[in-house]
Amino acid sequence: MGYVNFHDSMGPYPAGGELPRHDEILQRILGVPVGHHYFITYSDRKKVRRIYTVYIKKQIEEHPDSIVLVFPYYDNTNAVREELTSEGLNTVELEMSGALVIVDITKIVKSQYFQVPEVERLSEFIKQVEDKNKNKTVFVVADMSVFHHLKKSKELLEYEKKLHQDLAEPENRKELCLYHVRDLKAMFSETEAAELESYREGKIIAI
């Protein structure tokens, strides 16, 4: 059973349990091994911003030869840079060297450069980065709520199904896909939500 049923009326937190503490969540996310793709569901933007900022800082510090790709949706890219800078990261230097890439996810999924359906453009972008940086670990933080606003929930579900069936998560990538709980509830019926959860069984973390 997944960590959370985001369609449950109890909301994004484990029924009957305490709200997971910030540090516990952070440790759980940091503990996700490379080679995995996790869903992160959130309902508090401040909290998720704080957690992904510390997560990114730790990945950059602990894996200096890696690449961190950040694709925000609700937070604008300058706000993300400001948060990371406030944590002591030199974002100008990191972005110049290519170790950190921060792009509004909308710019990628709406880009005509990729000749694939919108839901696959993010993967295409990531694959291109990986191809150019063989042997480097790639950490991805992407806010997928954009697909709700683009009204692509069916396509997203199909895409997740395909990923699940392929069982081919890249070995040198760790991917965290963020979903706002309100978007998930608006995007998917209960049946679809259950289907989606089954694809990511045990790989859903609620913030």
Add this chain to the structure above:
Amino acid sequence: MDGPENFPVFVSVVDDEEDLVYLFRDALSQIPGVSVLAFTDPKLALAHFETNHEKYGLVLSDYRMPAMTGVDLLKKVKEINPEVKRILISAFDVGDEIFSSCNCVDVFLQKPISMTDLASNVRSHIETPTVKEAT
């Protein structure tokens, strides 16, 4: 006895960032003759508008919000009561296609914005009882 024209005009501010929505509310509450309502959930904002639209003068909405975009909200506001002014605000570059496709936004404001500019924009787009009396 006061006629309905003397009741304050409702202005709603919709933004999923709690800090911002309350900041906007406080700034707009300085405008005489308006009653400012703050919502962090666009669906709740829409539900309130549906039941009270005749009292509304203006809806100010953020663009990117969970569950419903500001454009989707303002489209519905226009359908329900086209007389109500609609302002979209965003920290992002909002392409022209949004305006041409929906034709539901009267004014677009770019974040960051000073509270003085925000209040001045809102004031210029609503007709409050105070303004009516003065003219």
